[in-house]
Amino acid sequence: MKNKNKVLVSISAFALIACSFSVSTYLQSKKDWVVSESAKKIKNPVKTSDESVKSGKALYAKHCKSCHGAGGKGDGSKSKELDTPCGDFTSSDFQEQSDGSIFYKINEGRKDMPSFKKKITDVEDIWAIVNYARTFDRGGNKEKPKVIVEEKKDPKEEAIKKTKDAEVKKDEKKTLVEKKDKAVVAADSISKHEKTSIALVLKHFEEALNASDSLKIMTVFDTNAIFMPKQKITVGGAIQINDYYKQLFKTNQLNLMISVEATELSNDFAFVRGNLIGERIFIIDNHKAPEENSLFMVMKKTKGEWKIYYSMYN
Ligand code: HEC
Known part of the structure; x- marks a missing residue:
């Protein structure tokens, strides 16, 4: 009996030590991704709107979902093949970062996380993904996402949406010009940051x-x-x-x-x-x-x- 207890104690002590090691190495590796103060402060030039979140969602599905998972939990199909965990976009740790930090990480990448500045050349698209990443539930589905992206299939709403779409098309030229302006602003903010x-x-x-x-x-x-x-x-x-x-x-x-x-x-x-x-x-x-x-x-x-x-x- 005594011996059994001893064994139990030493097993649990060992487990505790092993656990604290892996927690600390996990925290360490997470802490390591240092984002400079100036990058943290880069302003998001793309306003959160249904439109930007929707385009962010499409881009996310194409470029990110395979690793980060549909819900941003880091459980995509590719994630198991990677050495580093992908992080959890629903966690408050993640959501507390500035838009600038998230933008910077997507742009630069590190280790298993690819750099996207050459793959997604329009910075406005990266900002749209940042806006989409903000819609992932915080703290495990307790709060509602800020913007609801799912389209509703209600026929009445569909009809309203169609008229809305038609209006949008009318304004397409105007939007295009505005989009260009936004892209210029985004490019400016990056080059300003690099020059600093x-x-x-x-x-x-x-x-x-x-x-x-x-x-x-x-x-x-x-x-x-x-x-x-x-x-x-x-x-x-x-x-x-x-x-x-x-x-x-x-x-x-x-x-x-x-x-x-x-x-x-x-x-x-x-x-x-x-x-x-x-x-x-x-x-x-x-x-x-x-x-x-x-x-x-x-x-x-x-x-x-x-x-x-x-x-x-x-
Ligand atoms: C090949 C797999 C893979 C793909 C594809 C990928 N990522 Fe990642 N991502 C990772 C890994 C792994 C990490 C963790 C890297 C680290 O901590 O060193 C990560 C980290 C991140 C982080 C930092 C997380 C944090 O906790 O601060 C962000 C933001 C991010 N990815 C966004 C994206 C976006 C947006 C896309 C698509 C445009 C994308 N990733 C595509 C694997 C991937």
């Missing part, structure tokens, strides 16, 4: 230059970055760039300001033109020399982060 992220990287670069912090400089460059300094030999690779600055900081203290004149975006690359202005102080005798350079950079986005890929100034 790029400007932030350059701000870090500026801070690192002025703080003579060669290690921090390494973090703003892509591992395979190329740096072409004025009248000097080209430097390749973040480690070599770090060495270059280490040498420079031994004799020079910089006091520079980077300003961006123009940023052009093209998928995961961006072209930045700007100025690098300020002064250079020679540590040996404290004499100062003004610096006034034009700057050109190619930025590359890897795993959601912008880094300097090519940099040159003259």
